[in-house]
Amino acid sequence: MKKGDLARGAALLACVVGISLLHYLTPLRLAMLHDIFQRLYYIPIILSAYWFGFRGGIGCAILVTVCYAPHILFQWGGHLAMEMEKYLEVLLYNVVGGITGFLSEQERSRREQLQETAKGLEESYRQLQSQSELIISIEEQLRRAERLSALGELSAILAHEIRNPLASIRGTAEILMEEGTSAASRGEFLGILVKESDRLNRVVEDFLRMARPEPTSKKECDLNEELANMVTLLTAEARAGKITLQLIPTALPQFVGDSEKLRQAFMNIILNAIQASPAGGRVTVKTLLNPERGCIEIRFTDTGPGVAPEAVGEIFEPFFTTKGSGTGLGLPITKKIIESHGGSVEVESEPGSGATFKVMLPIAELPAH
Numbered sequence: 231m232k233k234g235d236l237a238r239g240a241a242l243l244a245c246v247v248g249i250s251l252l253h254y255l256t257p258l259r260l261a262m263l264h265d266i267f268q269r270l271y272y273i274p275i276i277l278s279a280y281w282f283g284f285r286g287g288i289g290c291a292i293l294v295t296v297c298y299a300p301h302i303l304f305q306w307g308g309h310l311a312m313e314m315e316k317y318l319e320v321l322l323y324n325v326v327g328g329i330t331g332f333l334s335e336q337e338r339s340r341r342e343q344l345q346e347t348a349k350g351l352e353e354s355y356r357q358l359q360s361q362s363e364l365i366i367s368i369e370e371q372l373r374r375a376e377r378l379s380a381l382g383e384l385s386a387i388l389a390h391e392i393r394n395p396l397a398s399i400r401g402t403a404e405i406l407m408e409e410g411t412s413a414a415s416r417g418e419f420l421g422i423l424v425k426e427s428d429r430l431n432r433v434v435e436d437f438l439r440m441a442r443p444e445p446t447s448k449k450e451c452d453l454n455e456e457l458a459n460m461v462t463l464l465t466a467e468a469r470a471g472k473i474t475l476q477l478i479p480t481a482l483p484q485f486v487g488d489s490e491k492l493r494q495a496f497m498n499i500i501l502n503a504i505q506a507s508p509a510g511g512r513v514t515v516k517t518l519l520n521p522e523r524g525c526i527e528i529r530f531t532d533t534g535p536g537v538a539p540e541a542v543g544e545i546f547e548p549f550f551t552t553k554g555s556g557t558g559l560g561l562p563i564t565k566k567i568i569e570s571h572g573g574s575v576e577v578e579s580e581p582g583s584g585a586t587f588k589v590m591l592p593i594a595e596l597p598a599h
Contacts, residue, residue: 238281242290245274250297268319271298275323279330283338287331291324395430399423448571451489453526453591454479457515460496464504472509475500478516482526483593487571495567498560499530499587506534506585520590525573528589537579545577 252267271294279287302316402419454477461477468475496515503513511533520527537545546565565575572592579585 242274242278246271246290246293246297250301253298253301268316271323272326275327276330279327280334282331283335284328284331287327287334288324291327294323295320392430395426398426402426448487450484451487451492453482453485453528454517456489456493457496457517457528460493460500461515464497464500468504468513471504471507473504473507474512475504476512476514478514480518482517482519485526485591487591491567492571495564498564502560503530503532503534507532508534523590525593526591528591530587531584533584536581536583537577537585538581546575
C-alpha cells in the first residue's frame, strides 16, 4: 500500500475514533450535540468511499457501526424510539458508504479510461507527427529530384537547340575559310553567320528569361491601354500577313501589375495568333469582367487551324513548338508572367476552328496613396 493511502487510512481511523469518543464522553442530556456528532460520521465515510472506492466506503461504515453501536445499545438502550432512530442512522451510514464508494469506483474507472485514451491519442499524435515529418522530408526529396530532373531535361533540350545554330555557324565558317569563295558568296555566308548568331542569342536569352526569376515593379496600369499599344505596334505585321487585328475593349478597373512584363506576355500571344492565322484571317483581342471568377478576362482569338488535342497540354512546356523557327519559350514565358501576377492562362481550341487563349487576372485592391 502506498504511503499516501496509509496516511489517509490513519486519518480516517483517527476521525472515527475521535467522533466516537465525543459520543461516549458527552452526557446524554445534551441530545443536540449527539445529533451533531452523529452527522459527523458521514465525513469519514464519504472520504473513505472517495479515496478507496466501494470497499473503502463499506469498510469505514462498518467501522463506524462497530464504534457507535455500543453507545446506542448501552447508553440509549432505555429509549426505544431514540434507539430505533439511531439504528436506522447506522443503516444509512452503510447505504451511503456503499453508494458513494460504487460511484467513486465508476468515476475512477472512467477517469482511468480517459487517461488511457489520452495516452493512446498522445502516442497516435507522436506517430502522426513522426509520419508527417517523414512525409514532408520525402516530399522535399521528391521536389528536389523533380527539379533536378526538370533541370536535366531543360539542359538537354537547350543543348539540342544550341547545337543546330552552332553547326550552321561552324559549317559556314569552314566554307568561308576555303579559298576561291567569291565576294558575293562571302556576303551571303556572312549573313547566315549573323542570322544564326542572332538565333543562338535569342535561344539563350529566352532560356534565361524563363529560368531566372525577374523582379517585378507593380503599379497601377490600364490593361485596355496596354493592349491597344500592342495592337497598334503589331498592326503592321498583321497587315503584312493580310490579317485583320482588332481590339474589343470593355471598361475595366485599374490593375496593379508590371506593365512592361504584361506587354511582353500580350505580345507573345498576339504574335502567335497572327502567325497561326492564314491570309485573310482575323485576330480578335477582347477584354471583359468575369464576375463568377472575380477576375479580368482577356481573350485572344485567331482563325488558324487550332491546337491539336494532344498538344493542348504541352504548349506551355519549355521548348515545345509547332513552328520550325520558334524556340518554344514564348508561351512558357507568358504563363510565368501571368502567374507572377496571380493569374492563369487557359486555351480553348477545336482543330480547324482556331484557338482562344484566355488570360485571367485577379481584380486586386489598389495600393494606398
